[in-house]
Amino acid sequence: MPSPKAKNPVRSGGSPVLGSSNGRYEFMSLTKPLNRSSPPHLHQRQGSDPTTARLRASESPTRRRGSSSSTGSGSGQGLSEEDGIRLNPSFIRVALSSLLAIDLWMSKRLGVCACEDSSWGSVRPLMKLIEISGHGIPWLAGTAYCLYKSDSATGQEVMLNLFMGLLLDLVLVGIVKAVVRRRRPTHNRMDMFATFSVDRYSFPSGHATRAAMCGRFLLAHLVLAAPLRVLVLLWAALVGLSRVLLGRHNVTDVMFGFWMGYCQYNLVEMLWLSPQTLQGLLGQLA
Secondary structure, three states, X not given: OOOHHHHOOEOOOOOEOOOOOOHXXXXXXXXXXXXXXXXXXXXXXXXXXXXXXXXXXXXXXXXXXXXXXXXXXXXXXXXXXXXXXXXXXXXXXXXXXXXXXXXXXHHHHHOOOOOOOOOOHHHHHHHHHXXXXXXXXXXXXXXXXXXXXXXXXXXXXXXXXXXXXXHXXXXXXXXXXXXXXOEOOOOOOOOOOOOOHHXXXXXXXXXXXXXXXXXXXXXXXXXXXXXXXXXXXXXXXXXXXXXXXXXXXXXXXXXXXXHHHHHHHHHHHHOOOOHHHHXXXXXXXX
């Protein structure tokens, strides 16, 4: 019986002959490195195999990319974070620009009393009367008169703090207007009552801040019947609405003014002055 070693000869190194007719050994020759003593036709076959060449060509860039990505992973993360930081301001800028465009469009559409020949021009005198009712000068003069005529200590205390709140409102609104410097709407007519230098700017609406602060103050410190309380709220809302209908302010000016006046009342409560405290402060100054 012939020996199996004769059919499958083995070289001295212990590896099978790669040129055997057995398909298994031929398959292994593609995965294992060839010895220098291998037959020349095997070297030629492996080198000329197009499939193997394509595999090698596609494998090397992948390895290089993998090694480069592993070494530069920290810098890649930094770049992605920088890209995110760059995207956020652009998104915020686009959102603000869109809101500004909507604000200007709404303000122009609602300015129906800006001129006498507007669609609601006949209502303009009434809107101007409401405008004067929310002006700072009538409120300061009326509060000072009530403070002078008040006989009770409680009434003097309430009128004193209301007067201080009105002064605080003028200062804060003037500072914000001077910082923001937003121009009034183009369809506005500069025929307002008793204007000052900062009144050429529109953000925020001083009438809206004053209406919100005085409305909260009156509802909190005066004993009013239910109909009068409703009238106070209605007056504050009409003052803010008149600013847009007359074309004095944009919608966002009035909305921010209402919020600012609401917060100003909280500040007045924090800085509340009693007559005794005021006398003590005046005594220290004297």
